[in-house]
Amino acid sequence: MESISFCDCDVIHEGTVEAVRSTLAGQDEYVRLATLFKLFGDPTRVRILHALEQHELCVCDLAALLGLTKSAVSHQLKALRLSNLVKFRKEAQVVFYSLADDHVKDILDIGFSHISE
Amino acid sequence: MESISFCDCDVIHEGTVEAVRSTLAGQDEYVRLATLFKLFGDPTRVRILHALEQHELCVCDLAALLGLTKSAVSHQLKALRLSNLVKFRKEAQVVFYSLADDHVKDILDIGFSHISE
């Protein structure tokens, strides 16, 4: 019993596992990747993002469009803002939100194309 | 006060909102979209998917590679299987998992390219 117990089983395909291991990224990268996709993993947020893909909108516009409270929209926009998926400009007391860059649209598009098959 | 209260505010840019509304998909589509992205929204699952992108692996391989129990891996693989993101073949008592199609790799790639900027 000299084997280091990485897991609860005798390892099977050692060569393959080591080959794959050398190609994997660090844990941090997967956390960042998951954090990104998690933002697309909520119906309300993808609706907000898809709406903003069409046109810049203020918080009230989004609330009216999606049937939500301003508070709910604002909370979600904060999450999207902190991850740099949306940007905003302030005009008087109205805050207009829009997509931060084309990457967001690309991710939405690839998702749409996947679910329609 | 004859206005229908879609939300807790007087609506602002009615024309824009209606224009955007006509381009949006049904709620079901956003739920499906979010369900898809949610599967990529967990560090363990994206590590599994990225490993399977390199080579097909059995449950023990994945457990050893990622430092997880077989149970934890199996639970995640079940979720990925039910959404048709991975497929499997059984050889004796060993179950080999691999990516279901190239779409999975495409989604991972676009995610990686987004976080590296």
Add this chain to the structure above:
DNA sequence: ACATTAGTTGAACACCTATTCAACAAAAAG
């Protein structure tokens, strides 16, 4: 037959998350 191993499963647990509510700041309008 019996023991061992790969894999699955359901329940339990702790943790996270999305919406609601109430309170608040800031700008506009009266």
Add this chain to the structure above:
DNA sequence: CTTTTTGTTGAATAGGTGTTCAACTAATGT
């Protein structure tokens, strides 16, 4: 100045999620 409205925020609550644990099946080997 006072009121109204957009927008943000923090606390609270309810629902969802990932891992662990124990029990189980199926296939292998002795």
